[in-house]
Amino acid sequence: MVQTVEYDVVVVGSGPAGSTTARVAAERGLRVLLVDRRQELGSPIQCSGAVSDNALNEAGVRPNDEFVSTPIYGFVTYDTHGNATTMDYRLYRETPLGYVVDRRRFDRYLMTMAERAGVEVWLKTDAKGYTPHEDGTVDVHLNRFGFPQQVRTRVIVGADGLQSQVGKWGGLRTHIKLSELASCLQLVIDHVETDGLLEIVAGHEWAPGGYAWLFPKGHGYAEVGLGVIRTITDKDARWHLDHFMQNSFMAERLKNCRILEVQGGGVPLAAPLKKQVADNIILVGDAARHVNPITGGGIHTALRGGIIAGTFLGDFIPTGERPTAEALTCYHERWLDELGHAMWKLYEIKTDIFREQSIPRRDQRLYDTLASYFSPHSEFRKV
């Protein structure tokens, strides 16, 4: 006989979106279970780990040595040939603009914050499906350390990433097209100097459909990587990264580098999901495609989505209202107001750039967009 435990909310996936949703909901008095199938959060690393100070602040997360790899003070945007626009915010402020974090430590730190706020956390726990009941609750079927277990809850939060299974349970259209998923490869390297700036390289020659980057990683390390769209190149990301490291204007700087780690992932450069809720289900973070479609940045959007979702649940659950898709749409509306409309606008800008058929003109537009995106005057600075 499988024992049933009761929670107000079950969050599936303990990345930044899931653990923030869980923490905020628990801080508002809800009984929350957070499950993750991994043994070590944040791993394998699929992310460069750049996040703004502003994003951490909004999420109530103070930068901490436990997860900060290095502080960031600005940006350099390069075109194909290496012509650069530098925005060093040390001219304006002494404090960091953001950080490169170690996702293994960062994700664990956020989960710990949730746990200390009263969230029950189960690792090595896979969510397999759910059964709805007449009274508006659901049983969530879990597999914990290989043993079946079920819990009863009112709302399931799918924070289970790009390949969201929770979204599929709810019949949501989570499938992403190959033309909107960047194939990314990143190396953590030694023997390359950086100066507290995120360096970004636009140009079809180096990263068709995406961009290349060189980020400081602290301790004298750096991250070099790129993302490409495979519908516009026959070569894989690894080939493009080799090409970039050997033949671009950065080749001289990178020639003595030693590889310390190899990381990769699929980064959505897509629109947010049009439908992010179903009966008893809401999606947040990558699962809902809460990713900046120009930069591919997803930590800030995950944290903010998590706050919006957790706050919404804190308001909604105590009303006792049945969590139908219609009732939960309120979450999606709040998200659109606070963040989503700006993301849709970014998606339109991105789509417009890649509709440009002439490669030199497209390169120029992407470069101009990225350079202005990171300027102090950008309207998107907080996205």
Add this chain to the structure above:
Amino acid sequence: MPKRPPVVFYVNWNACIKCGACIGVCPHEAGFTTPFDTIAVDTPCDIACMACEKICPVTAITSRLATEAEIAAMS
């Protein structure tokens, strides 16, 4: 468009970096996966869109046509 014949994927575990991009782009409704967070390798894929092969940053995924016996075992 004519239906493409089912294929069986092969993952080169030595090249795979466990990034999950192949599962991320996979259009299968039910998880078409291995316990190692890659596209399934033990059963034919009847969609054969090849998006998983394309998205792989390190070309760890290859494929072959499924045999008659493998296709028969699917249904």
